[in-house]
Amino acid sequence: MNWNEIRKKARENMKGYCRACKRCDGIACAGEIPGMGGTGTGRSFIANIEAIDRWRLELKTLHDIQKPDITSEIFGYKINMPVIAAPMTGLKGNAGGFLTEREYALMAAEACKNIGTIYMSGDANDPDMYPVGLDAILKTGVIGIPFSKPRTVKEIIEKANLAKKAGAMAFGIDVDGAGLIMMIRSGQFVGPKSKKEIKEIVDNIDLSLVLKGIMTVEEAEIAADAGAKAIVVSNHGGRVLDFTMGTADVLPDIVKAVGDKILVLVDGGIRSGVDVLKMLSLGAKAVLIGRPLMVAAHGGGREAIEFYLKKVADELYQAMILTGCKDLSSTPKVYRAN
């Protein structure tokens, strides 16, 4: 199994919905939603890639770090690498239907369980999608975090209760799904949440709350003040609003403002172990990866997802040796190139 073969197979199986490019950068698929692209001009997806690319590392080899430690701890759970599977739904509309929602959820959860990392599941306008993620968590025993769309407070609390029953370790809301027209058109409420509503959710659920889709210092502070335990700095892979900033551009200020109060995770355009190291150096405690895991699943199932995660782990390990970084609490300095 190698990554080029996996991509080739994925390209065939995704039937034009994804080109499984050498670098998944949002250019060829710009505007393709349904599909795997970024919304509108695709600039928000591309901005994620460009923002990561701007940061540069210092090469250092005169030190004694031979075996860096890439393990981490999230909410007291030890994980073998600081990379988490992002919530991904809509397999039929976005990826052509070669895999069902259930097949993807199960293979992603199993792969995360085998690698020793966290699996996140999602929610969408099809009411079957959220329970499919819960089933995968229950069945595999993976450390799981299900995400609800920003539905009504009552519906969110109900979903958190189901997550608890499925053995999830935390529960999330992708708050950036507030304007999803496909949900609104299908008669399902989604909308922005006030600080008061976030507090109400925190007070009525029995799991730590994660808010995904935070892109400003102001909203990171609201999340922390309202009692959320973690945020994901994310623009939903560029799928919800055209022309946002890239996540690596906004991450440092957010970490500076709330990093000592709340766990900060990040996603968007992270493709390699070097990208992971940069995001950790900018202050994130772990990262989420989305599209490449879908590509892997379509090119070789669970084994290919594991192959990709191991590849990223190896790249991270190597990058840590080459930057003199012994563990994830002592990440290297990064520099912004213009």
Ligand SMILES: Cc1cc2nc3c(=O)[nH]c(=O)nc-3n(C[C@H](O)[C@H](O)[C@H](O)COP(=O)(O)O)c2cc1C
């Ligand atoms: C096809 C597709 C489906 C997605 N479904 C969800 C979802 O159900 N819930 C959610 O919170 N995010 C969803 N996302 C966003 C991802 O969780 C993640 O934020 C984003 O893909 C990360 O960027 P990357 O794909 O460049 O790694 C989806 C993204 C894609 C591309």
